[in-house]
Amino acid sequence: MLFVTHFRVTYRPLSQLSTLIYQIVQVYEHGHDLIWLIDNHSDICDPDEAATDWDISDGTIEFKDVYFGYNPKRPVLKGIGFKVQGGTTTAIVGETGGGKTTITKLIARFYDVSQGNVTIDGVDVRHVKQKDLRKSISIVPQNANMLYSTIRYNIQYGLASTSMSATLEDVHEAARKAQIHQKIVSLPNGYDSVIGGSSIRLSGGELQRINVARGLVRPHKVLLLDEATSALDMITERKVQGALKDDNQGKTCVVIAHRLSTIIHADQILVIQNGGIAERGTFAELIAVPDGVFKGMWDSQMNTSKESNTSIILESSV
Numbered sequence: 133m134l135f136v137t138h139f140r141v142t143y144r145p146l147s148q149l150s151t152l153i154y155q156i157v158q159v160y161e162h163g164h165d166l167i168w169l170i171d172n173h174s175d176i177c178d179p180d181e182a183a184t185d186w187d188i189s190d191g192t193i194e195f196k197d198v199y200f201g202y203n204p205k206r207p208v209l210k211g212i213g214f215k216v217q218g219g220t221t222t223a224i225v226g227e228t229g230g231g232k233t234t235i236t237k238l239i240a241r242f243y244d245v246s247q248g249n250v251t252i253d254g255v256d257v258r259h260v261k262q263k264d265l266r267k268s269i270s271i272v273p274q275n276a277n278m279l280y281s282t283i284r285y286n287i288q289y290g291l292a293s294t295s296m297s298a299t300l301e302d303v304h305e306a307a308r309k310a311q312i313h314q315k316i317v318s319l320p321n322g323y324d325s326v327i328g329g330s331s332i333r334l335s336g337g338e339l340q341r342i343n344v345a346r347g348l349v350r351p352h353k354v355l356l357l358d359e360a361t362s363a364l365d366m367i368t369e370r371k372v373q374g375a376l377k378d379d380n381q382g383k384t385c386v387v388i389a390h391r392l393s394t395i396i397h398a399d400q401i402l403v404i405q406n407g408g409i410a411e412r413g414t415f416a417e418l419i420a421v422p423d424g425v426f427k428g429m430w431d432s433q434m435n436t437s438k439e440s441n442t443s444i445i446l447e448s449s450v
């Protein structure tokens with residue numbers, strides 16, 4: 133009797149102790165990382181004499197002889213130079229790991245170049261305040277990172293870090309353009325469905341469209357799309373591309389794409405290779421280069437896809 137009594141009194145606190153020790157270890161590890169984050173100030177600083185309330189006007193982006201590497205010993209971009217006229221669309225294609233996403237990160241100044249400069253409307257991005265630089269730039273990244281929250285909040289999150297807010301109608305509008313509104317309203321809780329909750333399962337392509345809606349809800353003059361529609365089927369992708377085209381009239385777009393059929397109407401295509409620009413031109417110009425890098429990419433995609441043949445697309449692109 134005594135044994136059982138003592139055992140019962142001892143057992144519960146002991147089992148709680150093991151959980152507590154686990155939690156203490158977790159607090160220690162995460163707290164350590166948190167303090168590291170607070171203590172480590174970003175290398176990217178606002179200049180002391182930056183103009184107040186600078187804003188993008190025309191949206192012309194220029195890279196002048198830009199060198200950059202995350203690790204100084206391993207350069208990613210080696211003297212890249214190009215210009216994206218305001219209000220036009222430039223597509224960036226090329227080998228995986230070639231530095232396409234890095235280019236978009238440099239435009240938004242998430243990193244500083246090692247040499248050369250990046251300008252928007254002729255102003256070096258290092259010479260303006262980061263919040264002014266980014267307030268008119270919308271980025272749709274490759275990975276649709278969603279928050280454990282409602283679809284509505286996830287789309288509204290596109291305005292985080294700004295003082296703006298999005299009404300429900302703004303959210304619906306962005307979702308319509310991203311071709312996901314109908315799917316959302318068909319869910320039992322509509323826009324209040326919780327992403328990550330047990331009641332809804334969204335496919336990769338659906339999450340990607342919510343990601344696009346998040347980018348579109350943010351008022352922008354420059355739009356950076358990084359493989360934003362790669363998980364969609366061809367028909368849905370064309371619809372999203374059409375909506376993006378209509379919505380972005382007069383805005384500057386930089387589009388990273390692997391599926392080359394989606395960029396045939398771009399004003400300019402840059403082919404990135406070995407940290408430089410191997411080729412540049414319109415789709416019709418690049419496809420006409422015998423043994424060209426772009427032509428090689430196009431031919432290999434055509435061989436592996438069931439898309440309509442080159443000549444039909446060429447006709448529609450000229």
Ligand SMILES: Nc1ncnc2c1ncn2[C@@H]1O[C@H](COP(=O)(O)OP(=O)(O)OP(=O)(O)O)[C@@H](O)[C@H]1O
Nearest residue numbers: 202203208226227228229230231232233234235274
């Ligand atoms: N934060 C980082 N730290 C260190 N290296 C990085 C970082 N981000 C990217 N890299 C490296 O820089 C190189 C260029 O990466 P980037 O993402 O720009 O390529 P990409 O052309 O967009 O590739 P993909 O087509 O696969 O998306 C790669 O070798 C990558 O491993």
